[in-house]
Amino acid sequence: DNMLNGNLKLALQKNGRLTEKSLNLLKSCDIDIEEYSARLIVTARNYNLDILLLRDDDIPEYVMDGVADIGIVGEDVLYEKKANVDVVRKLGYGKCKLSLAIPESQTLEDLSELNGKRIATSFPNILKSYLTQNNINATVVEISGSVEIAPSLGVADYICDLVSTGNTLKFNKLKKSFDIFSSQAVLIANKNIENDPDKKSQLDNLLVRIDSALTARKSKYLMMNAPKNSLEKIESIIPSLKSPTILPLADPEMVAVHAVIPTSKFWEIYKDLKEAGASGILLLPIENMIV
Ligand code: ATP
Ligand code: MG
Numbered sequence: 001d002n003m004l005n006g007n008l009k010l011a012l013q014k015n016g017r018l019t020e021k022s023l024n025l026l027k028s029c030d031i032d033i034e035e036y037s038a039r040l041i042v043t044a045r046n047y048n049l050d051i052l053l054l055r056d057d058d059i060p061e062y063v064m065d066g067v068a069d070i071g072i073v074g075e076d077v078l079y080e081k082k083a084n085v086d087v088v089r090k091l092g093y094g095k096c097k098l099s100l101a102i103p104e105s106q107t108l109e110d111l112s113e114l115n116g117k118r119i120a121t122s123f124p125n126i127l128k129s130y131l132t133q134n135n136i137n138a139t140v141v142e143i144s145g146s147v148e149i150a151p152s153l154g155v156a157d158y159i160c161d162l163v164s165t166g167n168t169l170k171f172n173k174l175k176k177s178f179d180i181f182s183s184q185a186v187l188i189a190n191k192n193i194e195n196d197p198d199k200k201s202q203l204d205n206l207l208v209r210i211d212s213a214l215t216a217r218k219s220k221y222l223m224m225n226a227p228k229n230s231l232e233k234i235e236s237i238i239p240s241l242k243s244p245t246i247l248p249l250a251d252p253e254m255v256a257v258h259a260v261i262p263t264s265k266f267w268e269i270y271k272d273l274k275e276a277g278a279s280g281i282l283l284l285p286i287e288n289m290i291v
Helices: 019-028 056-065 075-081 124-133 147-153 167-171 191-195 197-218 228-237 263-275
Strands: 008-013 041-043 049-054 070-074 086-090 096-103 118-121 139-142 158-163 174-183 185-189 219-227 245-248 254-262 279-285
Touching: 008 019, 008 056, 008 197, 019 197, 049 056, 056 070, 056 075, 056 185, 070 075, 075 124, 075 174, 075 185, 086 191, 086 197, 118 124, 118 147, 124 139, 124 174, 147 158, 147 167, 158 174, 167 174, 191 197, 197 219, 197 263, 219 228, 219 263, 228 254, 228 263, 254 263, 263 279
Parallel strands: 008 049, 008 070, 118 139, 118 158
Antiparallel strands: 041 049, 070 185, 086 185, 096 158, 096 174, 219 254, 219 279, 245 254
């Protein structure tokens, strides 16, 4: 009966690198998920959303077939599975790179040196399209796990795999040569949602919350006190979209300055702010932000 309640159905990775971050994103959307450990489907407590917990490999196809309306999956898996779905949002987490690695003792100066080589990977489709785009004629050896042992087994010359720390490569006497594909988590949707007004409006409502949560993550609320006579200087330092809010203080010579700034900018400007006379500088997280 769960499947017929009219709720939007979201496919999430059951247990893996994207699970916690995806649940956190829902939490920042004020969507409460009950304990899910052993179950395949859970319903949000305070939102019309059913969550299907699946192996990430299955998510693109389930969304394409409409078993789930939407899903969260890495671009690596999405493009490897070649599923015909809409990419609705890039989510900014789960970032990783698919890279080419070669034996430590070797060098690779030019792409053309890949011609005639055997490359082991669990992403044969992504690798093949990269090779085709670059006019390289190499043999793709498909392996489902532990790709990094392929060269020492003599099964392949090089590998193409997700590389995070490089420790696994080192252990197998390999080194990273260059990146082939950059991936992050994306929200995907079934193509037919566009033609289903009910599902479409459910998705649009969810997207308002997701966009607000994603925007809020990139921004912080900056507060400080400043002497009135340095206000112009301080305003010129603040990289705010809108002009900052200026509030009077008990001391008539001083004002409070509030602004929303990109999180990344704070560490570039706080010294300039202090030098310009700002004091009591506070940087606060923003939970939600509608722009
Ligand atoms: P499943 O059991 O669901 O099939 P899995 O073992 O195939 O899981 P994970 O290792 O959990 O998959 O990775 C899920 C996704 O996380 C990958 O497809 C990729 O998009 C992303 N990912 C991989 N490595 C990293 C990393 N080092 N940091 C962040 N994200 C990563
Ligand atoms: Mg998987």
